[in-house]
Structure formats: structure tokens, C-alpha cells
Amino acid sequence: MNAAQVNKNNQPQGNKGLVPLQFLFTEDGFCPDGRPEQLSPADQKLLGQFEQDRYGALYHMGLAEKSPYLSPSAAFLYQVSDAFFKTLTSLPELEISRGETRAEPSEEAADRLIRAVPFVIGAEYITEKWIRGIFRKLNEIFSREIGDYDGTVEMYLTEKNQHLHVPERIFFHLVENKDDDFPFAFLATYATRGEDGKVRHVPLKYALTEYKNEREKLLALLACLNRAAEVSNLISGFVENGEMFHPLRLTSEEAYIFLKQIEDIESTGILCRIPNWWKRKAAQVSMSVSMGEEKPSMLGFDTLVSMRPELTVDGVPLSREDIELLLAQTDGLAFLKGKWIEVDHERLKTLLEEMEEVPEERTLMDALRLELGTGKASADVGQLVTNGAWLSSLLMNLRKPESIRKAVLPKSFRATLRPYQSSGFTWLNYMDKLGFGACLADDMGLGKTVQVLAYLEKLRKTNQRAQALLVVPASLIGNWQKEAEKFAPSLDFQVLHGKTAPKLGEEFRGSSTFLTITTYGMVTRIKELQEVQWECVILDEAQAIKNPLTRQTKEIKKLSSRMRIAMTGTPIENELANLWSLFDFLNKGLLGTSAEFNEFCKGLGDHPEGYVRLKTMVAPFMLRRVKTDKSIIADLPEKLETIDYANLAKKQIVLYRKAVSDLEKRLEEADGIERRGLVMAAIIRLKQICNHPDQYLGQQTFSMEESGKFAMLKEICTTIYEKRERVLVFTQFKEITEYLAAFLTEIFQTEGFVLHGGTPVAKRSQIVEAFQGEKYVPFIVLSVKAGGTGLNLTKANHVIHFDRWWNPAVENQATDRAFRIGQTKNVMVHKLVCKGTIEEKIDEMIEAKKELAENVIGSGGEKWITELSNDELMSMMRLG
CATH class of the missing domain: 3.40.50.300 (P-loop containing nucleotide triphosphate hydrolases)
Incomplete structure (x- = not known):
């Protein structure tokens, strides 16, 4: 089934009206969130399993084939469970330690999961500590199940999932060595139980002593070496010469051969521990394009920012002399600037050609879109765009408004803002100065209204001729009136509501009132609102425009304004289309066209790391503080x-x-x-x-x-x-x-x-x-x-x-x-x-x-x- 046959709810078209099973994330776990009548039969069954035993259900979810119809929250949980089993089956001691095995996520694995967290309820709780807590629960289930199982761990896993295998007990290590002629060391180890009963990894030569009277066990342990020798001539030589049982010194050429063959060797069941820089591909020469190194003369999305391409290794720039030195060497590993670098002539030539094609300047909008991947760029450029000094500083200020120089609250404003509210007020003024649309997405109760009123009062005092439009649900008109009268008594406003559209249009025509308050319904009916060049348009409860196809949303987006602000306590929960529509109002084009964004979202199922790119992209334009944030809680009364x-x-x-x-x-x-x-x-x-x-x-x-x-x-x-x-x-x-x-x-x-x-x-x-x-x-x-x-x-x-x-x-x-x-x-x-x-x-x-x-x-x-x-x-x- 292709993507076109699946509707927005990630269900086959035959299941129209149904929604996929969602999950909520909590401080120390998760729980299912779905009503049986809204779910497909398969999801109803899944809901029952999670309600009965959530961690047991998660454990078996990771052992099953991944369904293409999972919700983003369910897909993330599958990813966590799958990561647990990948970690578990990467432990050479698994077969002998059995129920005592402890699969702990590495920092890299935890980071990968955190980068893949989708926009879901409770996403803020998912940290490395949270992931380790889930792994502990899954470990307990594995220990219990394998304790009750009579066969080998290999048999247990094969029964559960034919793609899971216990790794061989032998492990290959490649480490750097302080020897100019032999800069690398190689050692084979194996997992065994020591006299104290604990599992240890010891050099392979000790197996000859441990199994000297048990030839069959020794042959069984060493059998995997023959398979590795079949896929690697280097390993074959070590085996044939008997060198496999001793620590070996390797040249950079030998180490390079080994590193290039890692995938083939690990396919035989022998896992390899290798330098981090190779795993991270940090030894590869890459092209990095620095955007916005210097402050441009004007601000806004049409601002032209410089594009400076350069070749780097692990973030360190290479000079022309460095590049010439690499080109003069044969393919392999070269030690340069305190780093090992992979010399690949073909790649170097391609990168040098691509550098010539990078334009000198791009608009800020295009530059930012490169970060998400909706902008046009080559594969290399698209992945290695970096922000220059000015742009980095700008985006850091937007993401952390407490670092911006404080805006001065007008004396006519009658409220004392809490520190985070003061930062929000400063941020809104900073966004206004830059010409960027802003989404104030604080949790309910954190005072979005008072922050926006402070911004409006400053705008009124700064620009005497300005006119602002505030669009709210009808039920909130009274609230805004009372808050405005209380906190900004000098702020003049009129309310367009409670009469027919023609009468309200007549009242508004020719009005010079600073703030006009009306409802979403009235924006579509009072044509005079479309005729004004507003200084600022503000949407409260902006999720009202989450559907880009409704007439209401289209009319709101037609309003002409220099500055746009959206207020919402729930900006994106569970539906990315809402996010696109919100940004189409705030900063049109930033997330690409609807078709481009949909294409990006389709890829998140297979490449969930794209979520972190999207979060990085929207973070400067969306200020979201939640009540669970320790710094915010400290700033709030308990009630x-x-x-x-x-x-x-x-x-x-x-x-x-x-x-x-x-x-x-x-x-x-x-x-x-x-x-x-x-x-x-x-x-x-x-x-x-x-x-x-x-x-x-x-x-x-x-x-x-x-x-x-x-x-x-x-x-x-x-x-x-x-x-x-x-x-x-x-x-x-x-x-x-x-x-x-x-x-x-x-x-x-x-x-x-x-x-x-x-x-x-x-x-x-x-x-x-x-x-x-x-x-x-x-x-x-x-x-x-x-x-x-x-x-x-x-x-x-x-x-x-x-x-x-x-x-x-x-x-x-x-x-x-x-x-x-x-x-x-x-x-x-x-x-x-x-x-x-x-x-x-x-x-x-x-x-x-x-x-x-x-x-x-x-x-x-x-x-x-x-x-x-x-x-x-x-x-x-x-x-x-």
C-alpha cells in the first residue's frame, strides 16, 4: 500500500472515521489514549493489551513487525522498544548472563530517541532518565520471561522474532595506539563467567585455557571466526597465522581495511567496538555552508544573508593547503590537525565542484528553510548548513528570550509581570522589530493575555497611528475587555460583536480606535476589516485556523498586517497539519508549501530524526513555556x-x-x-x-x-x-x-x-x-x-x-x-x-x-x- 492510499489519520482508506491509537507521555511513563469505538479492530486489541499490562504490551510490541498505521506516539514507543532489543542483542554476554543481563541505552542511543520524539502530549517529559526508566521495565520483563524459558536465549528470541539473534560471545576491538608506525591496536575478547560468578570480557587467548579439556565448546566458540574470515581477508590472515589470540598492532592501512569491512564482519554475528569518530562519520570530509556570518543591513525574511562554503572534518575547517595535502595522499586514513581523516579522492573532487555552485547570498527565508530540508540544495549542502555568528546569535536570542535586552514596560501599564512574562513581552517586541510573526504558546494559566496587552500598550505608545486587530472566540470577548480595562486603562478599543455584519462594518468604517476586538466568525463577514493595513493582527486560541481549507482560515490569512501574533496553549498536539496552517498565517513560506510540508511529514515515519529538525526550525518563532518546567514552577504560586x-x-x-x-x-x-x-x-x-x-x-x-x-x-x-x-x-x-x-x-x-x-x-x-x-x-x-x-x-x-x-x-x-x-x-x-x-x-x-x-x-x-x-x-x- 502506498502513501496515497493512507489518509491523514494513518489508517487505510477502508477505515474512514477511525483514528489510530494514541499515547500520552507522563513524568515516569506513558498510558494509552483512545476510545474503542474510534479504533480499528487491531487497535482495539492493542488498547486492551496496554490497559491490561502496559510494559508487557510495549515489550511484545518491539518484538512484532512494525505496523505502517501507527500514530506518531505509538511509533515512538515502538522505536523505544526496538532500541531496547537492539541494545540487548548487542551484548556478547547475553547467552551466558541470561536473566542477569542489563541492557542500558548508550548516550548515542538515548540521544537518537530524544531527537525522534514527535509532537505529542507529554513530549516534554521524555529525557534520557525517562528512556532509562523504560529500559529498566523492559529488562525486568526479559529477565522474568527468560527465567521461565528452558531453551537458549537464541531459541527464545527466534521464537519471538526471526530477525533477532544473540551475538557471538567473541568481540573485536579497534583502538588508537600511541605508535607512529602502528597507530592502531586490535584485540579479540570473549564473554565468560569469572570465579566470582560475574560475566567478564577477557582476551580470546584465555579461551584456550578455559576450554582445554572441552574441545567441542571451544570449537563452538571459535566457529564464528571462520565466518568472519570468509568476508574479510584481514581477519582471515589473523586466524590462519594464529594472531587472533594476541593483541595486534596495526598500520593505518590495515585499520582502514578493517573499518571498511565492519558491516560485513558484524553480519556474521561478531560485534566490533571501534573509535567513535568512525561511527559518527566524523572522519569524512564534508562541505559546510555558513549562513549569515555578518549582520545584514536590513531585517526581515527578505534579508539577504551570506553563504560561505568550506570543507570541514568533524566541524574543523580545512585550509587550501590541507585539501592539497589530502589530494596528494592515497585513499585511506590520514592524520591531520590531530584527527584521523578518511581520504577519498572521488568524494573530495565532488565536494570541490559543489562548492563552486553555492550562491554567494540567499534570502533569510530560503536559508532557514534549508535547515528543514524544504529548501533547494544538494544532498551535502542540505545536511551540513551551519549558522554563522550573526544568525546563530539571532536564533539563540529568539529561542532563549531571557538573553535579549529587556524591553521597557510602559508606565501606563498597570501590572507587575513575572520574570518569564517579562521575557515574553521582550520577545514579542523583539519579533516585531525583526518583522517575524510570533506564536505565544504558553500553557494555560501562564498569562498569555497580560503579555500581549503589555506588547499592545507599548505599540500604542510608540506608534500613535497604529491600528491593531484582535480576533478571539466570542466567549472570550468579556475576558479581554476586563483585562484591558484592568491592566491598560489608557488603551482605547472597540468591540465588533452582537450586531449584524453591515451595522458593525458601518461602526468600524473610518474608526481610528487603536484596538479592534472581534470574533473569528465576524472576520469572514465584515468586509471592511480586509480593507485596513493593520499594524498587528493577533489571534487568540489560534487553533481556530488549524484547518487550512475552511473559509474562516482563508479569510483570516487574507488580512493585511505588518506583524502577526498567534496565541494558543496547545499549538501542535498530535496533528502536524495544524502547525503548517499556523505558520502559513504567521510566516508564510517558512515551512514550504502545503505539498512540500506534507512530503516532509510522510518521511517522518521512516526517519523520525526529522522531528528534531522541525522543532529546531519552529523554536525561534514559537515561545512555549509549560507549567512542568522547573524554572517556571519556581516563578508561580502553587494555586x-x-x-x-x-x-x-x-x-x-x-x-x-x-x-x-x-x-x-x-x-x-x-x-x-x-x-x-x-x-x-x-x-x-x-x-x-x-x-x-x-x-x-x-x-x-x-x-x-x-x-x-x-x-x-x-x-x-x-x-x-x-x-x-x-x-x-x-x-x-x-x-x-x-x-x-x-x-x-x-x-x-x-x-x-x-x-x-x-x-x-x-x-x-x-x-x-x-x-x-x-x-x-x-x-x-x-x-x-x-x-x-x-x-x-x-x-x-x-x-x-x-x-x-x-x-x-x-x-x-x-x-x-x-x-x-x-x-x-x-x-x-x-x-x-x-x-x-x-x-x-x-x-x-x-x-x-x-x-x-x-x-x-x-x-x-x-x-x-x-x-x-x-x-x-x-x-x-x-x-x-
Whole structure:
């Protein structure tokens, strides 16, 4: 089956609608992430195996034939397991040490795996320590299985996989020697068990003593030498002369012959330990092209940067005299500049010809694309492009913004930025200066909004005529309004939303307001937005343009702007096409055309090391800080609390105003207990309307479009789901819990739990145990009274207060179900508030008088509201 017959989900076309089994990576392991109904029968079986015994399943995965339909995360796990078996079968002592064998990844093997980590959830956890931990688990399984197996290790492996073989116990070593005439030494060793019972590698001559009375065992051990002699005349000579049993001194010519025959020798089962410089191909002369050695006169992707080709060996440049010296020698090994160099006349001539073809200059865009491999270059140039002094410095600053000279925060900006936020603000200004589009991809809760507002305020102060466009999901408009008013009160903005496109277009036409805020939907309908030359266009929740084929994405990309910023907490998880579309907006052409990028992605299955090239390519243009980063954690409080402001939907506005009007009329004639009862009932009605009109009306549809809070809940939980994190959603209304759970099940594509006063005690224990387990359970919806005490739910690192209790002590008690001993992550607390309503006004009152809130409000619940005068009460309740 060719690549064209496989769809984007890496499944045969006959399995349309199915997705391949994904995996999540955690701090010390991994777990499967898939719903059986979305998987093919083969993946359903695989899911069952991993859920039953994940490391056992991984062990046997590496022994099986690699499926062409694996997801990137599954393919990486296969690669880890395959690397384990390659390491295991490279140990000459394997047959005699059996269950005692310890396969440890070499630094090179670990580095290869790390370079092949795809863009998946939890990729940040995969380090050399993580890989060694997986190897230890696989070692334990091998030890257990081989301990129960009666036959040889060779028989065991052959039964599992016919391509796996136990290496011969004999091992060849070639090392450098301090002798001008004989600069190399050769030694054959074999693995044997010493008197202390430990496996050792000793010179081959000791085998003659060990097996002097066991001729058959000796012949069996030495049989592989005859096979090696058949493929190598050099080895044949050592065997025939009896020299194989002694340390040998070799000339550089003999060493070169041996090195060129390594592959043939190892095919006979004898493994060879050779100098690292040969394994790394560091002895080869290569062409390196240094790009951007000096700072150009202008900046931007059209900037012309110099291209300086030179021949190098292991990164060390060769002078013309060095090259002439090499050309004067015969093919083989030459010692030059303290290094062994392979002299290959044919290769040298080809490289010299290619040097003549390298252009003197390229645009910066073309130069950067060479790094990914989508730019045009010869095979040699494409692999050995290096960045010169200026370009190296530039890219280092972009990848590590803390090294950039700090941008000065405008005095009109009313916030103190955390150190990493200050670096983000500086980075955005630096990107603006360079003319590069920027993706701010910090984790949710790290303050992307405040960093962008700081950038906008500086832009406004610097350029009086500038106009910026901010495109957001409709549910986030209220949040941006509140944050702008709080942190940048001098920043003038207008919101284009809530009316017909023609009316909004008319309002906007001729406007000189600095910041225009609108929604993704409105960008496609307000044609006037396309007519402006924007100074900056900013996309919040930029995953909205992940599909390059939708009309919405196409219209967004048509916007004309000097600077472009994308904000997203989940830039690429699991789908590389999203990344291309994002960069097509930010820096068009950097990742090549869609066809070129797709071709590059197709090759990642067979050449996963391409992932590191892609990461290196996008890193300067994407600033991503995650809450698991130790330097970020040190900069954060353990509990991050945010108020998320939702706008009321039209139906909510109508019902809210009517409820307030009804209360106002009835208050005129009521007093005492009757008045208090009216007020408390009105508060409950207004809370219900703020939650959802259907809760107030007693209906059962609960459409997202009719509730600003439901829309906000979807925005927050979509990001939580894309990171596969867990959340507790608190409400004080038992009657809405089932509807919230049904809504969340659609978002998370997996069922969670509901826990309220009617949940039996035994059932509560089961819920807690399941939620705290390894299997992904995304959410629990809890009533504040039932779930506010006595539960330990530390697997959640998000808490959402869907409606407000207006009693800080009660809310904090509920939050502490997750924020308690045993919690290893920073907890994000989201408090949903409907903008302009009693919810916002009471929240502002509590925030302004924290001490009053805790001492007075905390003791009496919400009864304090009934003590307000009619005027105070109506002022609080009326829609702002």
C-alpha cells in the first residue's frame, strides 16, 4: 500500500472515521489514549493489551513487525522498544548472563530517541532518565520471561522474532595506539563467567585455557571466526597465522581495511567496538555552508544573508593547503590537525565542484528553510548548513528570550509581570522589530493575555497611528475587555460583536480606535476589516485556523498586517497539519508549501530524526513555556486563581432583565422576612439564568449557544482535554450536574463522574478511586456541599467554579479537594462570572474587601445581601 492510499489519520482508506491509537507521555511513563469505538479492530486489541499490562504490551510490541498505521506516539514507543532489543542483542554476554543481563541505552542511543520524539502530549517529559526508566521495565520483563524459558536465549528470541539473534560471545576491538608506525591496536575478547560468578570480557587467548579439556565448546566458540574470515581477508590472515589470540598492532592501512569491512564482519554475528569518530562519520570530509556570518543591513525574511562554503572534518575547517595535502595522499586514513581523516579522492573532487555552485547570498527565508530540508540544495549542502555568528546569535536570542535586552514596560501599564512574562513581552517586541510573526504558546494559566496587552500598550505608545486587530472566540470577548480595562486603562478599543455584519462594518468604517476586538466568525463577514493595513493582527486560541481549507482560515490569512501574533496553549498536539496552517498565517513560506510540508511529514515515519529538525526550525518563532518546567514552577504560586468573564447570550439578557424588573416591583411592598425571602429567591433565579436559561425555565435542552458560561466552559475544557489533564467542576445546583456532565462528555469525548448529595457513600469511594487511577478520567462534576469536604482528588490540576457561592471559605474548601498534600502540579482555579451581572458586582465587592468577605460574608453565607437598601440592591442586580 502506498502513501496515497493512507489518509491523514494513518489508517487505510477502508477505515474512514477511525483514528489510530494514541499515547500520552507522563513524568515516569506513558498510558494509552483512545476510545474503542474510534479504533480499528487491531487497535482495539492493542488498547486492551496496554490497559491490561502496559510494559508487557510495549515489550511484545518491539518484538512484532512494525505496523505502517501507527500514530506518531505509538511509533515512538515502538522505536523505544526496538532500541531496547537492539541494545540487548548487542551484548556478547547475553547467552551466558541470561536473566542477569542489563541492557542500558548508550548516550548515542538515548540521544537518537530524544531527537525522534514527535509532537505529542507529554513530549516534554521524555529525557534520557525517562528512556532509562523504560529500559529498566523492559529488562525486568526479559529477565522474568527468560527465567521461565528452558531453551537458549537464541531459541527464545527466534521464537519471538526471526530477525533477532544473540551475538557471538567473541568481540573485536579497534583502538588508537600511541605508535607512529602502528597507530592502531586490535584485540579479540570473549564473554565468560569469572570465579566470582560475574560475566567478564577477557582476551580470546584465555579461551584456550578455559576450554582445554572441552574441545567441542571451544570449537563452538571459535566457529564464528571462520565466518568472519570468509568476508574479510584481514581477519582471515589473523586466524590462519594464529594472531587472533594476541593483541595486534596495526598500520593505518590495515585499520582502514578493517573499518571498511565492519558491516560485513558484524553480519556474521561478531560485534566490533571501534573509535567513535568512525561511527559518527566524523572522519569524512564534508562541505559546510555558513549562513549569515555578518549582520545584514536590513531585517526581515527578505534579508539577504551570506553563504560561505568550506570543507570541514568533524566541524574543523580545512585550509587550501590541507585539501592539497589530502589530494596528494592515497585513499585511506590520514592524520591531520590531530584527527584521523578518511581520504577519498572521488568524494573530495565532488565536494570541490559543489562548492563552486553555492550562491554567494540567499534570502533569510530560503536559508532557514534549508535547515528543514524544504529548501533547494544538494544532498551535502542540505545536511551540513551551519549558522554563522550573526544568525546563530539571532536564533539563540529568539529561542532563549531571557538573553535579549529587556524591553521597557510602559508606565501606563498597570501590572507587575513575572520574570518569564517579562521575557515574553521582550520577545514579542523583539519579533516585531525583526518583522517575524510570533506564536505565544504558553500553557494555560501562564498569562498569555497580560503579555500581549503589555506588547499592545507599548505599540500604542510608540506608534500613535497604529491600528491593531484582535480576533478571539466570542466567549472570550468579556475576558479581554476586563483585562484591558484592568491592566491598560489608557488603551482605547472597540468591540465588533452582537450586531449584524453591515451595522458593525458601518461602526468600524473610518474608526481610528487603536484596538479592534472581534470574533473569528465576524472576520469572514465584515468586509471592511480586509480593507485596513493593520499594524498587528493577533489571534487568540489560534487553533481556530488549524484547518487550512475552511473559509474562516482563508479569510483570516487574507488580512493585511505588518506583524502577526498567534496565541494558543496547545499549538501542535498530535496533528502536524495544524502547525503548517499556523505558520502559513504567521510566516508564510517558512515551512514550504502545503505539498512540500506534507512530503516532509510522510518521511517522518521512516526517519523520525526529522522531528528534531522541525522543532529546531519552529523554536525561534514559537515561545512555549509549560507549567512542568522547573524554572517556571519556581516563578508561580502553587494555586493560580483567575476570573473568567462570560458574556450573557441574548436569551439570558431578556430573562435577566425581566427577573430584576419583577423583583423591583415587588420590593416596593415587601419588608422583613418576606423581603429577605424575595431577595434570596431572586438571587437564586439570577444565578440560574447566568448558568443557563434552561436551568431557570426547567427545560432540558441546555444548548451551548444560549449560555455564555457554557461557551466559556467549552473554551477552557477544550484546552484541558488537548493536554489530557483533569478537572473538577463545582456548582451549588444539584439539578444542573447531569447536564454539565453530558456537555463535558462531548468536549472530552470520554465520560466522567457526577457527585452530589444523592450519591451513595460506597459510590463516592468508587468515583474517587477511579478518578485517582491511571486510566484517563477527565472530569467530575460536584455539588459544592457534597464535594466540598472530605475528598482527595489530586489527579485534577484544574478546578472550575461554574457558579459562585460568594463565600470565599466555602469555595476554597472545594478547591482544596485538588489543592492538597499529594498534588504534584500547580492547580489552576477558574471562577466563571457573567459580565455586567450581580455575579460580577459581588465578585468585585468581595475582591475589594477580602477581609470583610472572609470575616462577615464567610460566616453568614449570602444573607448579607438581604441587608442592603432597595437602591443598593437594585444597583447591584441591574445589568451593567
